[in-house]
Amino acid sequence: MFKTTAIICFFCCAAAQAEVEPLPTPPRKSLVQQLFGKPAWIRSGVSSSWTFIRKTPHEWPRTTGGFATRYASSFGRHLVKGTVQYGIAAVRKEDLAYYRSEDTGFGRRLRHALLSTVVARKRTTGRPTMAVSRVTGVFTGGFVSRLWHPARLHTISSGLSTSGVSFGIDAGTNVVREFWPRRRRPAASAEGNE
Numbered sequence: 001m002f003k004t005t006a007i008i009c010f011f012c013c014a015a016a017q018a019e020v021e022p023l024p025t026p027p028r029k030s031l032v033q034q035l036f037g038k039p040a041w042i043r044s045g046v047s048s049s050w051t052f053i054r055k056t057p058h059e060w061p062r063t064t065g066g067f068a069t070r071y072a073s074s075f076g077r078h079l080v081k082g083t084v085q086y087g088i089a090a091v092r093k094e095d096l097a098y099y100r101s102e103d104t105g106f107g108r109r110l111r112h113a114l115l116s117t118v119v120a121r122k123r124t125t126g127r128p129t130m131a132v133s134r135v136t137g138v139f140t141g142g143f144v145s146r147l148w149h150p151a152r153l154h155t156i157s158s159g160l161s162t163s164g165v166s167f168g169i170d171a172g173t174n175v176v177r178e179f180w181p182r183r184r185r186p187a188a189s190a191e192g193n194e
Contacts, residue, residue, distance in 0.1 A: 081141030088133035113178035
């Protein structure tokens with residue numbers, strides 16, 4: 001529990017010092033797109049596969065029904081987290097889109113990706129701000145998901161553990177987004193411009 005709290009405090013302190021320059025805004029996704037888009041289904045599948053392999057929680061069997069229960073649990077946590085994030089982001093005018101770093105160098109880009117887990121841009125000014133919506137969504141999803149888990153997991157430490165794992169997955173996703181090769185658009189042919 002101490003490690004999770006220390007990591008969260010580190011990211012919050014680092015977020016206060018982050019310097020992010022405004023970049024063009026990508027198109028915003030609707031709540032329905034965020035909650036039910038293809039990435040949500042894939043993430044839930046990966047998460048439920050991982051817990052199926054590890055047989056966690058052990059009260060859910062390693063059967064088709066057990067996998068379905070794990071999938072429903074993962075997707076339910078995603079729905080709670082996403083709904084809270086979207087609602088708070090709308091009120092606070094936080095832009096939750098991921099912006100790739102314009103810096104060069106592995107260290108700076110890695111720092112940017114990790115900080116983007118707890119830092120968002122204000123839609124009104126483009127300035128960095130603490131991503132209250134992300135933090136609140138992660139903790140709400142982690143704790144609410146305990147309600148449908150077995151009784152032994154209805155604890156604060158279990159909720160904090162789930163939230164810590166969710167922060168880690170979000171940070172890892174940002175690192176992949178940062179370092180994944182950019183798609184290049186095909187250049188218009190010289191013949192077509194003549």
